[in-house]
Amino acid sequence: MEHLDQLEAESIYILREAYKKLGKLGMLWSIGKDSTVLLWLAKKAFYGHVPFPFIHVDTKRKIPEMIVYRDKIAKELGLDLIVHTNQEAIDAGIGPEAGRLLCCKALKTDGLKQVVHQYGFDGLIVGVRRDEEGSRSKERVFSERKEDDAWDYRNQPPELWDQFKTDFPKGHHIRVHPLLAWNEIDIWEYIRQENIPIIDLYFAKNGKRYRSLGCACCTGQIDSEADTLDKIIEELKTTKTNERAGRKQDQEDSYAMQKLRKEGYM
Amino acid sequence: MNEKQAGLNIVVVGHVDHGKSTVLGRLLYDTGALPSGAVEKVKKIAHDTGKPFEYAYLLDAFEEEQQQGITIDTTQIQFSTKKRDYIIIDAPGHKEFLKNMISGAANAEAALLVVDAHEGVQEQSKRHAYMLSLLGIRKVYVLVNKMDLVGYREEAFRRIAGVLGEFLSTLDVHPLLYLPVSGFCGDNIAEKSRNMPWYKGKSLLDSLDLMEGKTRMGDSALRFPIQDVYKFDDRRIIAGRIEAGHLAAGDRISIYPGGRETTIASIACWQEKDKKTEAFAGESTGIQVQDEFFNQRGEIITRVGDVPPLVSKRFRASIFWMGRQPLKFHKKYKLKLATQEVEAELAAITKIIDAAELTSRKDAEEIRINDVAEVILQLKEEIAFDLFRDFQATGRFVLVDGYDVAGGGIVSAVEEEGSLFSERTMRYIMEHLPLNGELTVVVKDGKVERLERVEKEVFSGIDGEGI
Numbered sequence: 089m090e091h092l093d094q095l096e097a098e099s100i101y102i103l104r105e106a107y108k109k110l111g112k113l114g115m116l117w118s119i120g121k122d123s124t125v126l127l128w129l130a131k132k133a134f135y136g137h138v139p140f141p142f143i144h145v146d147t148k149r150k151i152p153e154m155i156v157y158r159d160k161i162a163k164e165l166g167l168d169l170i171v172h173t174n175q176e177a178i179d180a181g182i183g184p185e186a187g188r189l190l191c192c193k194a195l196k197t198d199g200l201k202q203v204v205h206q207y208g209f210d211g212l213i214v215g216v217r218r219d220e221e222g223s224r225s226k227e228r229v230f231s232e233r234k235e236d237d238a239w240d241y242r243n244q245p246p247e248l249w250d251q252f253k254t255d256f257p258k259g260h261h262i263r264v265h266p267l268l269a270w271n272e273i274d275i276w277e278y279i280r281q282e283n284i285p286i287i288d289l290y291f292a293k294n295g296k297r298y299r300s301l302g303c304a305c306c307t308g309q310i311d312s313e314a315d316t317l318d319k320i321i322e323e324l325k326t327t328k329t330n331e332r333a334g335r336k337q338d339q340e341d342s343y344a345m346q347k348l349r350k351e352g353y354m
Numbered sequence: 355m356n357e358k359q360a361g362l363n364i365v366v367v368g369h370v371d372h373g374k375s376t377v378l379g380r381l382l383y384d385t386g387a388l389p390s391g392a393v394e395k396v397k398k399i400a401h402d403t404g405k406p407f408e409y410a411y412l413l414d415a416f417e418e419e420q421q422q423g424i425t426i427d428t429t430q431i432q433f434s435t436k437k438r439d440y441i442i443i444d445a446p447g448h449k450e451f452l453k454n455m456i457s458g459a460a461n462a463e464a465a466l467l468v469v470d471a472h473e474g475v476q477e478q479s480k481r482h483a484y485m486l487s488l489l490g491i492r493k494v495y496v497l498v499n500k501m502d503l504v505g506y507r508e509e510a511f512r513r514i515a516g517v518l519g520e521f522l523s524t525l526d527v528h529p530l531l532y533l534p535v536s537g538f539c540g541d542n543i544a545e546k547s548r549n550m551p552w553y554k555g556k557s558l559l560d561s562l563d564l565m566e567g568k569t570r571m572g573d574s575a576l577r578f579p580i581q582d583v584y585k586f587d588d589r590r591i592i593a594g595r596i597e598a599g600h601l602a603a604g605d606r607i608s609i610y611p612g613g614r615e616t617t618i619a620s621i622a623c624w625q626e627k628d629k630k631t632e633a634f635a636g637e638s639t640g641i642q643v644q645d646e647f648f649n650q651r652g653e654i655i656t657r658v659g660d661v662p663p664l665v666s667k668r669f670r671a672s673i674f675w676m677g678r679q680p681l682k683f684h685k686k687y688k689l690k691l692a693t694q695e696v697e698a699e700l701a702a703i704t705k706i707i708d709a710a711e712l713t714s715r716k717d718a719e720e721i722r723i724n725d726v727a728e729v730i731l732q733l734k735e736e737i738a739f740d741l742f743r744d745f746q747a748t749g750r751f752v753l754v755d756g757y758d759v760a761g762g763g764i765v766s767a768v769e770e771e772g773s774l775f776s777e778r779t780m781r782y783i784m785e786h787l788p789l790n791g792e793l794t795v796v797v798k799d800g801k802v803e804r805l806e807r808v809e810k811e812v813f814s815g816i817d818g819e820g821i
């Protein structure tokens with residue numbers, strides 16, 4: 089089997105397990121390349137139907153093009169889209185000036201918690217990948233979050249032979265990670281192979297492009313001439329820079345992501 | 355697209371602190387496989403904490419792991435050579451984290467067993483080796499690490515290789531290579547070391563490419579466990595992943611444990627471009643069938659004429675236990691095998707093995723954490739399965755205790771007494787197995803009662819009854 093076919097087959101298997109075994113299921117949609125690939129895989133897994141809602145945690149600080157693109161795609165594909173904002177935190181004046189980790193926690197982690205509990209989700213599909221950063225490299229495919237949404241990473245359950253964690257007490261939920269085994273180049277090669285529509289912020293304009301998308305205040309562009317899929321893939325094959333180097337929250341502390349993710353960050 | 359071979363998953367195992375993460379960290383470092391920033395980050399941490407630079411931190415990403423200098427959970431990293439892509443799985447060596455080691459090893463086809471040249475073979479070196487043999491991992495290299503601590507002497511290497519080799523052969527594990535290395539100093543990792551001129555073999559990097567690739571299950575009998583049945587539109591699609599063999603539109607199929615037969619009408623797809631008439635092992639696919647019975651998750655589809663799965667309520671298995679609470683008699687567990695779930699109870703413990711000492715206890719009352727045992731399991735309902743040695747994916751299972759997967763195991767034999775083969779299985783056994791008087795089937799009321807060593811005539815007699 090070709091590498092991409094194998095990744096696709098495994099991700100579809102995971103999505104189908106989540107759909108069958110978890111009660112109320114939703115998929116986090118960040119508008120970025122990974123969650124767009126996830127959307128595509130869901131369409132394949134369920135033969136054109138997507139039997140769960142999409143969730144976008146809007147910090148109101150996203151790059152404006154992202155929001156325009158989100159609404160356009162949601163309408164075109166007829167997605168059941170839940171948009172949620174932690175308005176209380178915004179009203180309280182929380183922003184990156186208060187400290188990036190604090191801001192991420194309030195607007196993203198807490199925003200996400202509010203959606204999970206408001207709608208009573210048992211499962212959340214999230215497009216994180218092992219190659220993104222250290223704490224994600226240690227994740228399980230089905231990763232339990234307790235009542236307080238905490239990730240007990242020091243005591244993860246066994247996960248073997250694709251027998252995932254599908255038994256858990258009420259009030260807990262499972263983060264489902266179908267893209268864990270993919271790397272950044274796989275994502276782009278798959279986008280090219282499947283001809284998946286993707287937001288054009290990733291393509292270089294005037295010598296700059298985004299490699300990872302997030303809030304406008306904390307996401308930097310990289311120098312690049314890559315304005316086509318082929319060029320992006322070529323660029324990634326030779327680059328030595330980290331994908332998340334432009335994400336300022338990661339640089340706040342040596343264990344920034346571990347700390348954020350322990351509390352429930354995606 | 356490229357001439358590369360299919361990828362290979364390799365797990366790195368061995369006793370705590372013997373240098374697994376260091377060897378891997380060094381391999382990544384020396385081959386330039388790390389993104390910029392990764393090494394600087396580790397240097398900064400070493401500087402901030404006043405500790406020496408550790409290659410292991412490149413893999414041990416958790417703060418607790420770095421503080422304690424120990425791997426807690428497995429990490430999977432991608433690594434490529436010109437020949438192929440690898441997923442290398444760094445497992446923890448501490449006994450406390452055996453469940454994490456097993457989670458990592460269960461995903462691997464090959465293993466590197468790391469032993470400290472100075473400390474020699476220890477308890478987890480043996481226990482991990484035992485787990486490799488139980489999980490069916492046959493491709494193993496032994497790395498005798500920290501050769502710098504024993505003055506790079508050949509006899510130190512030979513002695514450890516000898517002791518370990520003897521132990522491994524009792525497990526029927528036969529390492530393909532033994533390599534003397536130093537993860538910390540980089541000897542025989544990415545390049546051949548000048549410190550050990552007596553060693554004539556290759557570096558670890560070059561040796562990896564010598565390992566044989568994946569063995570494909572494409573030519574075997576079909577095993578297609580039903581994962582779900584979809585009715586989103588006017589199509590009724592039976593979805594699942596092909597675990598072995600292949601299927602095609604027009605194939606006659608049987609669905610187990612019931613054994614009903616029908617024909618594959620078509621293979622479903624979302625987009626025109628994905629349209630196909632055949633699907634192979636490893637693919638997540640979906641089929642539409644001609645006769646729409648009530649199909650459900652858990653059933654296993656195979657082609658008529660293929661070796662059918664076994665069907666029974668009882669089997670023998672080798673299991674490993676990872677639960678804090680012991681596995682007990684008279685308690686109900688959930689058994690998950692492929693996509694089937696069934697209530698299971700411990701019916702007998704044939705023996706418990708101390709995987710490190712290879713001593714066994716009989717007449718045990720319960721199976722405790724980190725024990726390996728041979729048992730008989732009694733299921734509430736019949737399920738379809740295979741022996742692990744015939745079909746790995748449908749011959750292995752996990753046991754769930756409460757909310758947690760607490761044990762795993764492989765099916766070693768169908769238990770005779772009380773077992774009920776389906777009529778199809780029976781017919782197959784009669785037609786295909788070379789029984790020549792050694793083993794036969796005793797039938798009562800049209801059901802198989804037990805297997806027995808009898809003469810061949812009895813057998814043809816049964817056949818004549820038209821079962």
Ligand SMILES: Nc1nc2c(ncn2[C@@H]2O[C@H](COP(=O)(O)OP(=O)(O)OP(=O)(O)O)[C@@H](O)[C@H]2O)c(=O)[nH]1
Nearest residue numbers: 370371372373374375376424425447500536537538
């Ligand atoms: N001198 C010397 N020290 C080494 C070598 N390899 C590893 N070490 C040291 O041994 C210690 C343990 O190494 P690790 O790589 O963390 O061991 P490990 O096997 O991954 O340990 P666990 O994952 O916790 O089981 C570290 O302090 C390493 O620096 C070696 O080749 N020579």
Ligand SMILES: [Mg+2]
Nearest residue numbers: 374375424425
């Ligand atoms: Mg380690």
